[in-house]
Amino acid sequence: MRLVAIGLVAGLFSALFGVGGGIVIVPLLLGVAAFGAREAAATSLGAIVVTATAGVALYALHDKVDPGYAALVGVPAVAGALIGTSAQQRISTRTLTVVFAVFLALVGVWLLVG
Amino acid sequence: MSTSTIILAVCLGLVAGVMSGLLGVGGGILFVPLLVVLGLGQVEAAATSLLAIIPTAAVGALRQARYGNLRVRPALVIGVASIVGVEIGVRVATSIPEDVLRRLFGALLVAVAVQLAWRARSQKASYPRSK
Numbered sequence: 001m002r003l004v005a006i007g008l009v010a011g012l013f014s015a016l017f018g019v020g021g022g023i024v025i026v027p028l029l030l031g032v033a034a035f036g037a038r039e040a041a042a043t044s045l046g047a048i049v050v051t052a053t054a055g056v057a058l059y060a061l062h063d064k065v066d067p068g069y070a071a072l073v074g075v076p077a078v079a080g081a082l083i084g085t086s087a088q089q090r091i092s093t094r095t096l097t098v099v100f101a102v103f104l105a106l107v108g109v110w111l112l113v114g
Numbered sequence: 115m116s117t118s119t120i121i122l123a124v125c126l127g128l129v130a131g132v133m134s135g136l137l138g139v140g141g142g143i144l145f146v147p148l149l150v151v152l153g154l155g156q157v158e159a160a161a162t163s164l165l166a167i168i169p170t171a172a173v174g175a176l177r178q179a180r181y182g183n184l185r186v187r188p189a190l191v192i193g194v195a196s197i198v199g200v201e202i203g204v205r206v207a208t209s210i211p212e213d214v215l216r217r218l219f220g221a222l223l224v225a226v227a228v229q230l231a232w233r234a235r236s237q238k239a240s241y242p243r244s245k
Contacts, residue, residue, distance in 0.1 A: 003188050003191040003192050003195065004191060004192075005195075006192050007194065007195025007196040007199065008195055008196065008199040011195070011198060011199025011201075011202075011203060012199035012203045013199070014164070014199070014200060015160070015164075015201075015202070015203025015204045015206075016160070016206060016215070016218070017222055018142050018146045018159060018161065018163035018164055018219075019142030019143050019146070019222075020142050020164075021196065022139075023222075033188070038178075039184075041138065041178070041183070042175065042179070042183035042185070043184055043185045043189045043192070044189075045175040045184070046175040046178075046179075046184050046185075046190070046193065047188075047193040048140070048167065048175075048193075049168060049172050049175055049193065050189075050190070050192075050194060050197075052171060053168060054196065055200045056164050056165045058200060058201060058204040059160075059161030059164065059204055062161075062204070062208050064157050064158050064162075064208070065162055066154065067162075067165065069123065069149060069152065070163075070165035072120060072124060072127060073123050073124075073126065073127035073130065073145055073166050074127065074141075074145075074167070074169055075169070076124045077127045077128065077130050077134070077141050077145070078169045078170050079128060079131060080127070080128040080131020080133075080134070080135065081131040081132070081134055081141070081170050081173065081174065082131075082135065082173070083131070083132050084131060084133065084134060084135020085135035086135075087135070088136050093137060096136065096137065097231075100139075100230060101228075101230040102227070104223050104226055104227040105227035105228075107220075107223055108221065108223030108224035109220065111147065111150075111216050111217065111219055111223065112221060112224070
């Protein structure tokens with residue numbers, strides 16, 4: 001039942017913002033479903049495949065999906081994610097996390113006021 | 115689509131992928147602003163981002179399944195339940211003004227930035243970030 005509630009919230013978030021929903025799923029699995037960190041992250045990825053597919057199907061009905069652009073950013077991103085995941089085991093990501101947080105905040109403010 | 119747009123999209127897509135693998139944040143949080151910069155509207159960017167997310171999430175899920183971290187039944191329960199939320203989300207996103215949606219997304223980015231900064235602050239390199 002908790003998992004169903006997590007799914008509902010994650011789906012709403014995902015469709016509204018075009019994100020996978022991991023931002024919602026991971027903390028909820030850790031907090032209310034007693035998952036470990038690795039299990040939560042992995043299970044979240046599995047759920048996202050279903051959520052994102054549903055989102056694409058429903059948005060396609062409104063003619064909002066651009067497959068060309070999706071392929072242009074999505075395909076290189078798979079290669080990038082593989083590089084990033086293996087590099088993560090070897091380097092300290094702390095400074096990078098701070099730099100990235102500042103970058104995200106700046107983009108966020110730009111979208112807020114722009 | 116001009117050649118320079120294509121090159122820019124591919125390069126930024128690669129960078130977005132590296133960052134998501136490195137920091138465990140989903141690709142979507144980066145794809146959406148990237149697609150907006152490339153000229154898509156907020157709703158189109160969200161919809162297109164969801165399609166771009168699928169291969170990255172699928173590859174990640176398969177890798178994690180091999181490590182034995184993926185719990186298939188809970189993932190399916192969450193995924194199937196999310197469809198109802200998705201239905202509502204698509205309806206809301208396509209009916210509210212795009213600039214309101216863009217501002218909400220901006221606020222989301224700031225919130226994620228704060229969460230990341232918080233995590234870096236309390237992190238002693240012991241927290242697994244294998245999202």
